[in-house]
Amino acid sequence: MAGSPEAAEEAEQGPEPSAGGTVRRGKRAAPRAAAPQAAKLSRAELYKPPTSEELNQLKETEDLFHSSLLRLQIEELLKEVTLKETKKKKIDAFLHEINSLLSAIPETPETELTDQAWLSKDVKVPFLQVPFNVKGRFHFVPPAELKVVGSYLLGTCIRPEINVDIAVTMPREIFQDKDNLNQRYHRKRALYLSHIAQHLSKEKLFGSVKFAYMNSNHLKPILLLRPQGKDEKMVTVRLHACPDSGLFKPSRFYPSKNNIRTAWFMEQSTPKEGTTEPPTPHYNNSILCDTVMLSHLHFLSNAATDFPGMKDGLALLKVWLNQRQLSKGLGCFSGFLVSMLVAYLLMKRKIVKMMSGYQVLRSTLQFLATTDLSVTGISLAKDADPSLPALDDFHQAFEVVFVDPSGLVNLCADMTASKYHQVQFEAKRSMEILDDRMVDGFQVLLMTPKPMLKTFDHVFHLKHVSKLQGTCKKMQLLNELMDRGGNYVAVALPFVVSLLARGLSRRAQLVAHSLPQIPEWPIDAEPPKHKDVGPVTFGLLFVPEFAASTLEKGPQADHPEALEFRTFWGEKSELRRFQDGSICEAVVWEASTVYQKRLISEQIVRHLLKLHADIPESSICYAGALLDSVISTGKEEQGTGEEAMVSVVCSYDDLSRKLWSLKELPLTVTAVQGVHPALRYTDVFPPIPMKPIYSFHTKSKHLLLPSEEKPCPAYITPLKIICHMEGSGQWPQDKGAIKRIKAAFHLQLAELLQQQHQLVCRPAVTYTDVYKDGYVFRLQVAYHREPLILKEVVTPEGMLKYQDTEESQQLELETLHLPYLTSSLHGLQQQHPVFGSTSRLAKRWISAQLLSDSISEECVDLLVAFLFLHPAPFTPPSSPQVGFLRFLNLLATFDWKNNPLIVNLNTGLTDSDCTEIKNKFVAARSRLPVMFLATPKDQCSSMWTRERPSAQILQRLVLLASESLRALEEQLMDPLSEQDVKMVFRPPLDIYDVLIHLNPNQIPRHLESVDRPAKSVSRGVVKNSSAMNILFPVVDYDPVQLYLQELRDAFDDLALFFYDKHGGEVIAVLWKPSSFQPQPFKVSNMKGRKVTTLNNELVCIPNVEAILEDFEILGEGLVKNVEARMEKWTI
Amino acid sequence: MAAATGSAAGAAPAGYTALAVKFAKRQCSPHCLLVKEHQVREGADAAHPPHRTLFVLNVPPYCGPDSLSRLFSRCGHVQSVDICDKRGSGEKKDKLMSKFFDQKTLKGFQVAYVVFKKPAAVQAAKALSQEGPLLISTESHPVKTGISKWITSYEASIVDPKELKAEVDAYMQDYDKKMAEEEAKAAKEEGVPDEEGWVKVTRKGRKPGLPRTEAANLRVLEKEKQKRARKELLNFYAWQHREVKREHIAQLRKKFEEDKQRIALMRAERKFRPY
Secondary structure, three states, X not given: OOOHHHHHHHHOOOOOOXXXXXXXXXXXXXXXXXXXXXXXOOHHHHHOOOOHHHHHHHHHHHXXXXXXXXXXXXXXXXXXXXXXXXXHHHHHHHHHHHHHHHHOOOOOOOEEOOOOOOOOOOOOOOOOOOOOOOOOEEOOOOOOXXXXXXXXXXXXXXXXXXXXXXXXXXXHHHOOOOOOOOOHHHXXXXXXXXXXXXXXXXXXXXXXXXXEEHHHOOOOEEEEEEEOHHHOOOOEEEEEEEEOOOOOOHHHHOOOOOOOOHHHHOOOOOOOOOOOOOOOHHHHHHHHHHHOHHHXXXXXXXXXXXXXXXXXXXXXXXXXXXXXXXXXXXOOOOHHHHHHHHHHHHHOOOOOOOOOHHHHHHHHHHHHHHOOXXXXXXXXXXXXXXXXXXXXHHXXXXXXXXXXXXXXXXXXXXXXXXXXXXXXXXXXXXXXXXXXXXXXXXXXXXXXXXXXXXHOOEEEEEOOOOHHHHHHHHHOOHHHHHHOOOOHHHHHHHHHHHHHHHHOOOOEEEEEEOOOOXXXXXXXXXXXXXXXXXXXXXXXXXXXXXXXXXXXXXXXXXXXXXXXXXXXXXXXXXXXXXXXXXXXEEEEOOOOOHHHHHOHHHHXXXXXXXXXXXXXXXXXXXXXOOOHHHHOOOOHHHOOOHHHHHXXXXXXXXXXXXXXXXXXXXXXXXXXXXOOHHHHOOOOOOOOOEEEOHHHOEEOOOEEEOOOOOOOOOOOOEEEEEEEEOOOOOOOOOHHHHHHHHHHHHHHHHHHHHHHHOOEEEEOOOOEEEEEOOEEEEEEEEOOOHHHHHHEEEOOOOOEEEOOOHHHHHHHHHHHHHHHHHHHHHHHHHHOOOHHHHHHHHHHHHHHOOOHHHOOHHHHHHHHHHXXXXXXXXXXXXXXXXXXXXXXXXXXXXXOOOOOEEOOHHHOOOHHHHHHHHHHHHHOHHHOOOOOEEEOOEOOOOHHHOOOOOHHHHHHHHHHHHHHHHHHHHHHHOOOOOOOHHHHHOOOOOOOOEEEEEOHHHOOOHHHOOOOOOOOOOOOEEEOOOOOOOOEOOOOOOHHHHHHHHHHHHHOOOEEEEEOOOOOOEEEEEEOHHXXXXXXXXXXXXXXXXXXXXXXXXXXXXXXXXXXXXXXXXXXXXXXXXEEOHHHOOO | OOOOOOOOOOOOOOOOEEEEEEOOOOOOOOEEEEEEEOOOOOOOOOOOOOOOEEEEEEEOOOOOHHHHHXXXXXXXXXXXXXXXXXXXXXXXXXXXXOOOOOOOOOOOOEEEEEEEOOOHHHHHHHHHHXXXXXXXXXXXXXXXXXXXXXXXXXXXXXXXXXHHHHHHHHHHHHHHHHHHHHHHHHHHHOOOOOOOOXXXXXXXXXXXXOOOEHHHHHHHHHHHHHHHHHHOOOOOOHHHHHHHHHHHHHHHHHHHHHHHHHHHHHHHOOOOOOO
């Protein structure tokens, strides 16, 4: 074993083309070419004496990071997001030029604030001047000082959005006394920026000059400058105008002080006598923010010196926040805020300067997870100055409190309590993930985006935010409106959210809202209005146990709280007498089916918003269960089939009890196990009890047959059940004999069930069909030693060996693994009530995309189970819709080539098992199925994906999933345009070569199609679950499936056939490109081909014309027409 | 001799003749059957005697033995028609077939062996290529496809319990008899040495030996290994202690190396772009 190639790899630039080397160099050329392979280190390398440096590194990795992998991953991520040195130089040069330009801007003469004629027409003041009239005079004087502040200087800004903040200090002479009042300061600031904008817009240096609101706070416009040319995307310089320090007396801006006069705001000439002016904390805070910019910079740079981990940690935290959509918009948890938080933790010695970036991330998350800033605020002010406002004062004025070092500014002024709770929730969840060794924390926390749609169980939109004006009026929020400068969205939002949070307190663990965001605008456009924030989105995360309860129990009628309860719920509240004798206020929501119960929260939201916030129902777009209609048959009120599923399971339980207690059987029944998907709640359309109409069928002796004249009878699914018989010496030990004995059992079971329980049965060789409660169960007898007997091989030496054969594997799958899977998933359904519906949606989608025959049902069930068992970074889905979205996301983003998907059913796998599965997977990748699923009982063979899907199908599936996900997200997040969400359930047919259109009369499941047929034909059954003593109905007769089977048998090597088994009207055919190549004549390769001469050579080509006619011949009576798209292929 | 002479079915490879065949009059594009005289070494294939057997390739799925025998009956008396999956697989089919068990239905395009009474018929069959396409389904002998075929086969799939029971009983009786005979034979041989003096040890005897199975062998080996491992002292000598430490560092290194490789792979796939 020579060590040379490995050594070369170590050096990372060895001349020999070692495997690792090519991987690294192949980064751009062929990123997908290299398959994973086990790392190898020669013996000499492994056991050489360690250097002290190496020991140190190993130890550090162990101490400061979770594992070496995490350390490497974090280093790679940091490399991706940090700013490159070369870029930095360019930016510095750009900043220099801005600096010189700014100081060269000329002065203007002094005018009234309201007289803005001096400003050129090309620039509009970036401020909503309502009311317009205000006292004060303004003139422009070049800035007193320019200073870069914020993350760029600290080196904590991260790509892709590089912002450089420049504080432009406005000279003292611009201001007069009382500029603190009535938005005068803000308007001067805006005018100051517009004058700068007017001048800079003429410069060639800039690619764009635009305005924006700082964190979408419309009181704080800023000027955005971007360089010319291809560097435009590189950097955004943001100019903040700020006052000279010491201009304002801080005590004027304490949270309890007023700086906006009611009379001015309401445009009344004289103030009302005797009223006290309300405090304006948000307004005060917005001015104070500007005064402390420079001191914040000093504070942070002090914290960051000698602390390399802080830079890394902040970069990680910012990525973390960005992925959770928390760092943009009004009241966001911005990068600046998180820097201050880290500085706070440093001050409190929760973080020390020794720590690595990973530890900074951890400690910060830990702090966030355990501290509720909306109850116990924190302050960075060092020594308690008694003159400064106390934390309590801040708590009264703001929902979330985090006071800056000066003791005056609340850094979280705009944040709602709900937003902070969301941050807290995320932090908690993230800590759990970091501590869980089974998940790849890095991938899940830092690399996975968490948009609202995929995070929350239900999402709804407030379509027209202008309706919130009415809310402000209804809730009497005039003072707050004044404080926020008329921004009714910002004013109403906290109230609306807390209203919902109270109404849903038991059902939802989190009620969150999207952050209002206003995009930047060109300087010659009017500034955006409050309503321009677009729809506001709310997200609900349910507590699965209570989310669907129909009762809201209130206090007892004679308690004082009863009145409050009644006012909160309005007319919905009524007195009810409960079983324990108490008489309480209570609200009962109408919902009979599981589907309706899932939507109780919608009723609550609509009711409360109407009652308390004056928001009409038409303004609410509730996207909680828009997709559920594709898995419901028949009318809306019948729900989505959960009830049908329960009744199937009940009937099955009853049958299995009957089987156990069957008398006169020679051997007893030891176990009865269901294997049909309906018995694990994942059948797309659960069977419905049916009774056949005799006149519709051809009658035979004691059963019914389909009739040629009538449409095809309704499809009755046989529900397969495995019936294990007791092991005994009586069983023969020969495969032929076992088969006969089993057949004898089937006969006998039928006879005994008929005699003892009056059930109508139809025995066959390999099963017995039992008609019970309107369902048909298919009993199959199993003997536990049969697979073993099938496997027996005797070697020439006379030794008995067991070898897997196709037959034994099939039998094992049916009688051993499938029952186990079914019972495991049945258990999962008990823990997560929406598992079944999610899986059904997923299967419905796959089938609608015509791929249901290309991937096994069990495989889809397991994929969905994965979403529930390993939800990180999300929580287990509590609505089918969000589960389905995540299913699509899983399909689209999982790296099937390099990773096994481990589904830890019943938590049967430990950490080390998982590592072993991964190692084995890497070692044997090329021999394993393209989609590899590992479960506790099936760790290295992936039995459910062994044959299906093929690589091409998987690729198509991934493509379809990502396209569907994109379309669906767009539709669900855009409440204003009316789009049909069923779009993703309609397959694109343009890629197929031939379409075989079917006659709807002969499609037994036509009613299950996505777009339900307008008129349906009678299918010879009526709903009835109590029929006894009938002629046995037609079972498992689906002409389309029989047709497909014949097609596949005949043309398997020429074409692929795709069909939506749930009522599809078309079979799509795709020729296999390889089979259209002319091939030399071979006896074994003549199926459906003809011989012709090509370039004087005899070759075989497919006899396409004859095959197209065969399609019609084989499907006589079923096929309507065959649409061949001749232009698509050439021979 | 190769290419067929201007027939409707088109060209055929050496030795074969192409016959055009259609389902019914309605269809316009025929399939082409390739036929040739069946050739085997003398006596190798008793069921399909040479000279009077026609080997037919590319038989469409709706063309059963009955249709084939009808198609070729005008060339001479057809003795039997054998349809199978691929060439040569028809030989070991002469076992007794049960109506209910081990049934295999043939699907898709197949090959067929048509055995005529007289050798002349083979040549006559080849001459059919001069005529127009043969029809599989005619008015007098319609072939069922599609819905009507499926309804028929649904009907056929229904089992008569009595018949099935009778067959099972008969088979089991046979089987029991066979087993009883074997047992009797084994009992007779029990403990009796053969001519070289060896005594066969079976499960039945007074001292049943270890069963001769692979699993049992493995079990024994495993037990041995465990026994040896139990006797070993792991923490006795100083070098053992040293070895453990060395091993630990080696493990860490190995893991580090593996991780590095994984990272390199991920980097190659640009997995570190957070958004």
